[in-house]
Amino acid sequence: NAGVTQTPKFQVLKTGQSMTLQCAQDMNHNSMYWYRQDPGMGLRLIYYSASEGTTDKGEVPNGYNVSRLNKREFSLRLESAAPSQTSVYFCASSEVRGFAAGSPLHFGNGTRLTVT
Amino acid sequence: QKEVEQDPGPLSVPEGAIVSLNCTYSNSAFQYFMWYRQYSRKGPELLMYTYSSGNKEDGRFTAQVDKSSKYISLFIRDSQPSDSATYLCAISGGYNKLIFGAGTRLAVHP
Numbered sequence: 001n002a003g004v005t006q007t008p009k010f011q012v013l014k015t016g017q018s019m020t021l022q023c024a025q026d027m028n029h030n031s032m033y034w035y036r037q038d039p040g041m042g043l044r045l046i047y048y049s050a051s052e053g054t055t056d057k058g059e060v061p062n063g064y065n066v067s068r069l070n071k072r073e074f075s076l077r078l079e080s081a082a083p084s085q086t087s088v089y090f091c092a093s094s095e096v097r098g099f100a101a102g103s104p105l106h107f108g109n110g111t112r113l114t115v116t
Numbered sequence: 117q118k119e120v121e122q123d124p125g126p127l128s129v130p131e132g133a134i135v136s137l138n139c140t141y142s143n144s145a146f147q148y149f150m151w152y153r154q155y156s157r158k159g160p161e162l163l164m165y166t167y168s169s170g171n172k173e174d175g176r177f178t179a180q181v182d183k184s185s186k187y188i189s190l191f192i193r194d195s196q197p198s199d200s201a202t203y204l205c206a207i208s209g210g211y212n213k214l215i216f217g218a219g220t221r222l223a224v225h226p
Contacts, residue, residue: 004159040124042204043160043216090159104150105214107159 002026004108006091012114013081021076021111023091031094032074033058033105034066036087043090049074050097081115088112119143120207122217131226135192139205139217142186149181150206151190154219160204164190195224 007022025032033048035058045058049068063085065077074093078085092105122139129135137151148167152160164179166172166188172179178191188207192199205217 040218042120042122042218045214092159104162104165105160107161109157109159 004091004093004106006089006108006111008111009109010112012116013078014116015082017081018077018079019081019113020078021089021091021113022073023075023108024073025091025093025106026072027093027095027106028071029093029095029106030071030097031103032068033092033094034064034074034076035090035092036060037090037110038087046076046089078113081113083115086113086115117142120205120215120217122205123220124218126221126223128223128225129195131195131197131224133195133224135195135199135222135224137190137192137203137205137220137222139188139207140186141188141207141215143209144183144186145209146186146207148208149179149188150208151177151179152204152206152216154202154204156201163203197224197226200224 004025031050034046035043037043044060046064047066049055052071055066067075089111090107092107094103094105096103120141151164153163154160166179166181169181169183176193180189200223202219202221204219208214
């Protein structure tokens with residue numbers, strides 16, 4: 001049972017390049033999330049999908065787009081990467097729809113992105 | 117002011133010590149309190165979950181919530197080198213939001 005799988009694990013981009021971060025979960029969870037983690041800032045929510053077919057902005061959505069491809073997969077796209085997007089990106093999933101009742105999140109192991 | 121404040125550490129303790137990790141929060145509407153553990157180069161994993169005030173114990177770990185002071189704690193008894201990790205508090209309320217603290221880095225040395 002793999003849980004939440006993220007690809008790639010590492011990526012280096014030049015300013016202006018685009019890329020898509022992939023995430024898949026095999027727990028039949030309804031909700032999926034994309035966070036970024038920066039030193040001293042904690043985890044900040046970029047986008048989330050409370051159910052298949054829906055997506056909503058989080059705290060820091062600018063410069064990103066998402067696609068909930070199906071119940072298992074949730075991708076994050078950087079259309080024109082900027083150095084400020086250098087970060088570690090985590091995908092997470094939860095069984096319930098949205099952030100109901102503090103439902104626990106299950107995280108992948110992250111994608112380390114550097115934009116030069 | 118951040119909604120959730122957590123001392124980043126690092127905290128370095130000898131094996132066997134009792135460790136106290138803390139977070140403060142600003143919104144009295146928060147009701148659900150979680151602690152996640154994050155090993156280096158890994159994603160966070162849920163360690164403890166509590167609802168409202170009081171204590172919850174799980175093995176060597178105790179989570180404590182004091183809603184009157186807006187203060188939550190995680191205690192680790194008989195700490196082990198395998199407890200070396202970053203500990204993140206996470207707090208949510210009756211709205212569609214889960215807020216993480218910045219994390220406290222803990223090192224337990226033999």
